[in-house]
Amino acid sequence: MTALLVFVGAAIGAPLRYLTDRVIQSWHMTRFPFGTLAVNVVGSFALGCVAGTSPHLVALLGTGLCGALTTYSTFSFETVRLAEDGAYWQAFANAATSIAAGVAAAALGYALT
Amino acid sequence: MRTDPEDPEPRPDHVHVEPVDPDVSLDVPAQRRELGPAVLAAIALGGGLGGLARYGLSGVIPGPWGFLLINVLGSALIGVLMVLVPRLHPLARPFLGVGVLGGFTTFSTYALDAVHLGASAFVYLFGTLFLALGATFAAMALTRKVFG
Numbered sequence: 580m581t582a583l584l585v586f587v588g589a590a591i592g593a594p595l596r597y598l599t600d601r602v603i604q605s606w607h608m609t610r611f612p613f614g615t616l617a618v619n620v621v622g623s624f625a626l627g628c629v630a631g632t633s634p635h636l637v638a639l640l641g642t643g644l645c646g647a648l649t650t651y652s653t654f655s656f657e658t659v660r661l662a663e664d665g666a667y668w669q670a671f672a673n674a675a676t677s678i679a680a681g682v683a684a685a686a687l688g689y690a691l692t
Numbered sequence: 693m694r695t696d697p698e699d700p701e702p703r704p705d706h707v708h709v710e711p712v713d714p715d716v717s718l719d720v721p722a723q724r725r726e727l728g729p730a731v732l733a734a735i736a737l738g739g740g741l742g743g744l745a746r747y748g749l750s751g752v753i754p755g756p757w758g759f760l761l762i763n764v765l766g767s768a769l770i771g772v773l774m775v776l777v778p779r780l781h782p783l784a785r786p787f788l789g790v791g792v793l794g795g796f797t798t799f800s801t802y803a804l805d806a807v808h809l810g811a812s813a814f815v816y817l818f819g820t821l822f823l824a825l826g827a828t829f830a831a832m833a834l835t836r837k838v839f840g
Contacts, residue, residue, distance in 0.1 A: 581747075582744060582747060582748075585743050585744055585747045586740040586741075586743060586744050587740070588743065589739045589740045589742065589743025589744070589795045590736040590737065590739050590740035590743070591736070591739075592739060592743070592795070593735050593736060593738065593739020593740070593742070593743075593790060593791050593794050593795045594732050594735045594736045594739065596739075596790070596794060597732070597735050597786070597790050597794075598732075619799040619800070619803075622799060622800040623799060623800045623803035623804065625800070626800035626801065626803070626804050627803075627804055627807070630804060641800075642743070642746075642747055642801075643743050645798075645800040645801075646743055646746060646795070646798040646800060646801060647739045647740075647742065647743045647794065647795040647798070648800070649798050649799035649800040650793075650794040650797050650798070650799060651762075651763035651766060651767060651797035651798060651799050651802060651820075651824060652763075652766040652767050652769070652770040652789075652793040652794060652796070652797040652828075653770065653789075653790075653793075653794055653797075654799060654824075655763075655767035655770065655824040655825055655827070655828040656767070656770045656771065656774060656828050658825055658828075659771070659825055659828045659829045659832065662825075662829075663829075674821060674825075677799070678803075678817055678821065681799055681800075681802070681803035682803045682806050682807060682813075682817070684803065685800065685803035685804040685806070685807050686807045689804065689807060
């Protein structure tokens with residue numbers, strides 16, 4: 580049952596990340612990965628909000644949806660790619676902002692609920 | 693610039709031959725056209741499977757260190773995938789990159805675990821970051837060397 584909830588949540592979260600990223604990246608022509616940053620921060624906030632709720636909600640919305648809405652692999656790839664291109668400042672800014680804003684968002688969500 | 697979608701030139705100098713990010717590279721004309729039901733279905737299926745794999749592995753190695761392993765492993769695999777993507781099926785990037793690896797790795801648990809870790813949060817946050825970036829970089833370099 581829990582595994583099914585995780586699967587369903589993640590099967591919604593991943594395309595939601597993709598579509599959100601597309602919309603946000605189409606708003607600007609810089610290569611800074613605002614899309615991934617946005618889903619990671621919003622997903623961290625949402626996980627903080629649902630973390631203390633029922634096990635079924637945690638599996639569906641926390642482990643599944645928030646887990647798949649946010650991504651570390653893309654974050655890592657985009658950061659390395661910026662650095663490879665010599666955009667060290669943007670790579671650093673991406674890592675620093677993602678971590679600081681993500682942790683703050685998770686803490687805020689957790690404190691609110 | 694780039695009025696003809698079939699003509700890859702001229703391009704701004706920051707455009708790569710490889711896609712800039714696994715989710716979207718809107719400045720690569722070919723990638724603007726990929727949105728469709730097949731792509732979204734591939735992402736959803738891949739995301740579900742990746743999420744399940746993360747759930748399974750986090751049961752084997754519980755706690756933040758299990759997620760460190762998951763995120764570093766996923767970051768290594770995306771380095772391999774993104775170098776190979778131009779040779780693979782058009783749905784490989786949406787399915788494996790955006791779906792499976794995106795669903796497997798997670799930023800939200802990483803952030804919330806750091807909130808709960810207290811004093812060792814810095815070690816966890818920066819340990820994961822350096823290992824993940826190192827894993828992506830090394831995997832890309834190695835894959836380029838092997839398949840270059």
